[in-house]
Amino acid sequence: MIKESQRPLVIFGKGAMWSERGPIQLQQFVTATGLPFLATPGGKGAIPDNHPLSIGSARSTALRESDLIILAGCRLNWMLHFGQPPRFADNIKIIQIDVSAEEFHQNIPTTLPLLGDVGETAQVLRKSLKGWKFDSNSKWMKTLHDKAQKNKETVEKMINDESTPLNYYAAYKAIREYINQNDVLVINEGANTMDIGRTMMPSILPKRRLDAGTFGTMGVGVGYAIAAALYCRDYSPKTKVLCVEGDSAFGFSGMEMETIIRYKLPVVVVVVNNGGIYRGLTPEDFKSVDGDPTLQFPVLSLTPECRYDEMAKAFGGRGVLCRTVDEVRKALPEAYDFVQKEQRPTLINLIIANDSERKAQEHDWLTRSKM
Numbered sequence: 001m002i003k004e005s006q007r008p009l010v011i012f013g014k015g016a017m018w019s020e021r022g023p024i025q026l027q028q029f030v031t032a033t034g035l036p037f038l039a040t041p042g043g044k045g046a047i048p049d050n051h052p053l054s055i056g057s058a059r060s061t062a063l064r065e066s067d068l069i070i071l072a073g074c075r076l077n078w079m080l081h082f083g084q085p086p087r088f089a090d091n092i093k094i095i096q097i098d099v100s101a102e103e104f105h106q107n108i109p110t111t112l113p114l115l116g117d118v119g120e121t122a123q124v125l126r127k128s129l130k131g132w133k134f135d136s137n138s139k140w141m142k143t144l145h146d147k148a149q150k151n152k153e154t155v156e157k158m159i160n161d162e163s164t165p166l167n168y169y170a171a172y173k174a175i176r177e178y179i180n181q182n183d184v185l186v187i188n189e190g191a192n193t194m195d196i197g198r199t200m201m202p203s204i205l206p207k208r209r210l211d212a213g214t215f216g217t218m219g220v221g222v223g224y225a226i227a228a229a230l231y232c233r234d235y236s237p238k239t240k241v242l243c244v245e246g247d248s249a250f251g252f253s254g255m256e257m258e259t260i261i262r263y264k265l266p267v268v269v270v271v272v273n274n275g276g277i278y279r280g281l282t283p284e285d286f287k288s289v290d291g292d293p294t295l296q297f298p299v300l301s302l303t304p305e306c307r308y309d310e311m312a313k314a315f316g317g318r319g320v321l322c323r324t325v326d327e328v329r330k331a332l333p334e335a336y337d338f339v340q341k342e343q344r345p346t347l348i349n350l351i352i353a354n355d356s357e358r359k360a361q362e363h364d365w366l367t368r369s370k371m
Contacts (some may be wrong), residue, residue: 002035002058002068002132002134004065006068007065007066007067007068007140008068008069008070008075008134008140009033009035009036009037009038009055009062009063009066009068009069009070010029010030010036010037010038010045010068010069010070010072011037011038011039011040011069011072011080011182012037012039012040012043012046012071012072012073012074012118013039013042013043013073013074013075014028014040014043014070014073014074014120015043015072015073015098015099016043016044016046016072016073016118016119016204016208017042017043017045017046017073017280018040018078018099018118019071019073019117019118019119020117021119021120021152021190022046022117022122023046023047023119023206024047024119024121025118025119025120025122025123025126025366026046026047026072026119027046027047027051028122028126029122029125029126030047030053030176031051031053032126032129032131032133032136033126033129033132033285034053034133034135034136034148034200035053035063035070035134036054036055036141036144036201036210037051037053037054037055037361038055038056038059038062039056039203040072040074040080041079041198041209041211041213042074042213042214043073043245044198044203044208044209044231045203045204045205045207045208045209045213046206048201048202048203048204048205049203049204049296050113050202050204052260055144055145055146055148056199057061057147057149057151057152057155057199058144058147058148058150058151061144061147062144063080063081063088063089064086064088064089065089065143065254066088066089066092067089067092067093067145068092068093068095069093069094069095070095070096070097070123071094071096072096072118072122073097073098073099073108073118073154074098075103075106075214076094076106076107076108077214077241078216079214082107082108082354083107083108083208084108086109086222087207088108088336090118090288092108092360093111093112093114094108094109094110094111095110095111095112095114095244096110096112096113096114097111097114097116097117097118097121097122097230098114098115098118099115099117099118101113101115103128107337113163116258124125125365128258128309128326134143139229140248142341145174145310146265153264155169155199156219158170159172159173160173161359162324162325164323164324165307165351165352165354165356166322166323166324166325166351166353166356167352167353167356168193168196168200168272168352168356169196169200170190170325171325171328171344171352171356172196172197172200173325173328173348174198174233174325174326174328174329174332175200175201175270175328176201176202177243177329178242178329178332178333179201179202179242180204182240183208183238183239183240184208184239184240184241184242185208185209185210185228185232185239185240185241185242186201186203186209186242186243186244187208187209187210187211187212187218187221187222187224187225187241187242187243187244188206188210188212188221188241188243188244188245189211189212189218189220189221189224189244189250190212190218190221190244190245190246190247190248190250190272191246191247191248191249191250191275191277192218192246192271192278192356192357193244193245193246193249193277194211194212194246195257196202196290197211197244198211201244203266208239210224210228212249218248218249218252219249219252219253220253221245221249221250221253222243222245222250222253222254222256222257222260222269223253223256224243224262225241225243225256225260225265225269225321226256226259226260226265226267228267229260229265229266229267230243230265231267232266240266240268240336241265241266241267241268242267242268242270243267243268243269244265244269244270244272244275245269245271245272245322246271246274247273247274247275247276247302247306247308248273248274248276248277248302250269250271250308252269254308254311257269257311257315257317257345257347258315258318259338260345260351261315261316261317261344261345262290262315262316264343264344264345265345265366266312266340266343266345266346267336267339267345268339268346268347268348268352269312269345269346269347269348270328270337270347270348271308271347271349271350272350273301273305273306273308273349273350273352273358274352274353274354274356275301275302275305275306276298276300276301277300277302277303278300278357279300279354279355279356279357280301280303280304280354281297281298281301281304281354282300282304282354283305284305286301286303286304288362304354305351307319307321307349308347308348308349309321309349311347312345312346312347316344317344317345317346317347318334318335318338318344318345318346318347319346319347319348319349320334320347320349321349321351322348322349322351323350328348328350331346331348332348334346334356335348
């Protein structure tokens with residue numbers, strides 16, 4: 001039995017998706033026990049992001065201060081900082097549910113390994129607790145909710161700053177609105193584009209998100225969009241396929257846009273364009289560079305305000321250039337209407353500030369170089 005003085009946390013991953021009834025059973029477990037939870041990228045949507053017990057906005061605090069984690073269908077890999085201090089408490093206890101015994105005791109010892117299907121095991125746990133529920137007024141829950149609210153307020157200020165060129169969070173504003181109003185399968189890839197997209201694009205239903213995944217592989221996004229579009233076209237026609245790419249990530253496989261257009265697939269691609277990997281140069285700074293560009297341009301910089309929308313037009317598709325929230329808000333529904341009526345995919349080239357970054361991080365281990 002979990003003590004009221006403990007600081008428990010449920011973390012679930014893609015194993016919850018593989019389980020036949022996992023999303024439903026895991027949601028029943030969380031709701032019945034009142035335990036706070038967060039999802040790894042592969043598990044997003046198994047329980048809706050807007051569930052009252054979701055504390056994703058307080059992720060760093062939850063991981064750092066929890067003393068008991070129920071790890072359901074996910075690994076303590078780099079996405080969870082290997083379960084190591086200072087990201088986690090050095091005395092953390094792990095109850096781990098997994099269908100593969102080889103996943104236990106990875107990086108840190110598993111306190112209680114539970115071998116079995118994530119959903120079915122969660123259901124057995126729920127029934128064995130016989131109606132026990134964690135105190136919603138506990139100090140732990142107050143700490144998490146207060147931190148989540150503070151972080152949300154910080155992000156909302158950035159979202160509502162619509163000055164141009166846009167910051168990342170404002171760029172996602174209209175996209176977030178559209179996802180909240182429609183059944184959307186999101187493909188998301190990039191550096192900051194993906195990291196921020198994980199928090200800015202809500203996951204309400206299971207199996208509605210694909211990103212770079214376990215190995216952080218760039219270049220998979222447009223290919224994923226092709227596969228998703230083929231499935232949705234034939235089996236889930238009301239589900240809209242939205243591929244949101246950073247400009248660098250798009251560069252790895254952007255020529256697949258020609259494939260999307262040639263096959264008339266129902267895809268809308270948004271390229272979040274800051275002219276670089278993490279950051280680029282302004283058009284003015286780019287033009288002012290003298291000498292050999294192979295030596296003078298920063299290695300992470302790309303061509304500022306590159307016209308990916310014109311590339312889509314050259315392939316026979318539709319391209320739209322956007323710089324403001326209102327332009328994106330108008331472009332998204334028009335793009336899907338166009339796909340439906342004309343069977344011509346749309347690429348939205350969304351220009352943002354070249355120096356836009358993630359919100360300030362509380363501790364340097366979240367942003368310091370891994371080299």
